[in-house]
Each structure stands twice: as structure tokens, then as C-alpha cells.
Amino acid sequence: MIKVGLILGIAGACRTDELVNLTVDDIEDVGSSLIVKIPNTKTKIPRIFVVTDMGNMLELFRKYLSLRPPHVKHKRLFCTTKQENPVGKNTMGKIPSVVASYLKLPDVACYTGHCLQRSSATLLADAGVDITTIKRHAGWKSTTVAEGYVENSIENKTKIANQVLVGTTTSAITKTVNVSESNIPSNINFENCTNVTFNLNVNK
Known part of the structure; x- marks a missing residue:
């Protein structure tokens, strides 16, 4: 339960009560991924x-679902195996502290x-995702909350540091190299580049 709660919670930026109220009907297993609805x-x-098939995430979910008692009267996804009762908000809210304790982190x-x-939003911000996407992913109405994650992200602070200390910018630069059979270069060097896109056009 802890592993599945962690996967769904971070993948969907879920609040504790959203996980508690999640039902088996809210999740569709399409084989290569899970489509999860938070109504x-x-x-x-x-x-x-969506939860994609990375590592053994889908396997863990399917295993947990298979352990569900056969005569459970409710449709809540998370329930106690022995008592068949829905897992409450307090139990669900302890998942992060249980994981932190397992990882031997300080201040559990x-x-x-x-x-x-918060972890889901932080991971997106550190990956360079824009404010609008983070806002929609977490279901926030206010942009202010999402802005805080972007402003405090390591990725954003690194870009700022490069701009201040090194003088690099994030503006787009286009470089066109024409190559024919008679002048194929032995190598092309790129230095101090991030977020580079190569477009290769082959004319026969």
C-alpha cells in the first residue's frame, strides 16, 4: 500500500484526501500505463x-490490486488487507514519513x-517544466503557488547563476551547417550548450 500510494501520490501530485477517496473505478489499466482520474x-x-511503465510501478500496482480481499463492500482502492476497511486520511498521510524513515532521512x-x-511539483520544476503545466498538473487555481516551485527550483537557479556569473543566455541560436560528400567534417564541437535541438535534413 505504501509503495502504490507513493507512486500515485507523486505521479499525480495528489493530496492525501484525493488518495483516500480514490476508487478502483477511477483507475484504468491500459496495459502500458495507468490512466488515473481524480474527480x-x-x-x-x-x-x-498517467502512470507509465517505468521500473516495476505497474507491476506493484497490479500486485496490490490482486491482494484486495474478494468480498470488500466498498470501492476504495486503499484498504486494510485483513479488516477490509478503507484506509483513513491519517494512515495515508503517514506514507512520506514511513518512506523517510526507511531511507534514514533526518527529521522524519x-x-x-x-x-x-510538493515532491511532484518540485520534480517538474527541476525538470524545467513551465508554470502553466505545473499548475494544471497539481490542480491549483492560483499561479502564485506554482511560481514558488519554479522560482526555487535547482534548474531555474542554475540558469540564473549561469546568466549572472558566466554571461550565458537561454535565447535560441540557430546554426546551419551545409555538408556535401566532398566536405564532410571530421567533427563538430559544441561547448557550453543546454537544451540543444538538432534538425537533420537530408537532400538526395
Whole structure:
């Protein structure tokens, strides 16, 4: 349960109550991924997210689902195996602290249920994702919250440091190299480049 809660919580930037209220009908297993629907959210904005087949995430979900007691009367995804009762908000909210304890991290008590949503937004911001995408992913109405994650992301701070200390910019630069059979270069060197896109056009 802890592993599946962690996967869904971070993949979907879920709040604790969203995980608690998640039902088996809200998740569609399409083979290569899971399509998860969050119909009821704090901000009244329904959203959908996908869990792809990375590592053994789908295997863990399917294994957990197979352990579901056969005569459970409710449709909540997370339930106690022995008592067949739905898992409550307090139990779900302890998942981050349980994971932190397993990883032997300091200040385990600081890892609350909100860490799942916060970790998801932080990972997106550090990957360079824009504010609008983060806002929609987490289901926030206000842009201010999403801006905080982008402003504090390591990726964003690194770009700022490069601009201030090194003088590099993030503006687009286009370089065209014409190559024929008679003048094929032995190598082309690129230095101090990030977010580079190569477009190769072959004319016969």
C-alpha cells in the first residue's frame, strides 16, 4: 500500500484526501500505463494523470490490486488487507514519513502527507517544466503557488547563476551547417550548450 500510494501520490501530485477517496473505478489499466482520474479535488477541478511503465510501478500496482480481499463492500482502492476497511486520511498521510524513515532521512516527522504533492511539483520544476503545466498538473487555481516551485527550483537557479556569473543566455541560436560528400567534417564541437535541438535534413 505504501509503495502504490507513493507512486500515485507523486505521479499525480495528489493530496492525501484525493488518495483516500480514490476508487478502483477511477483507475484504468491500459496495459502500458495507468490512466488515473481524480474527480473530486479541493479546488473543484477534476484532473487526469498517467502512470507509465517505468521500473516495476505497474507491476506493484497490479500486485496490490490482486491482494484486495474478494468480498470488500466498498470501492476504495486503499484498504486494510485483513479488516477490509478503507484506509483513513491519517494512515495515508503517514506514507512520506514511513518512506523517510526507511531511507534514514533526518527529521522524519517533517515529512507529512503534503510532501507527495510538493515532491511532484518540485520534480517538474527541476525538470524545467513551465508554470502553466505545473499548475494544471497539481490542480491549483492560483499561479502564485506554482511560481514558488519554479522560482526555487535547482534548474531555474542554475540558469540564473549561469546568466549572472558566466554571461550565458537561454535565447535560441540557430546554426546551419551545409555538408556535401566532398566536405564532410571530421567533427563538430559544441561547448557550453543546454537544451540543444538538432534538425537533420537530408537532400538526395
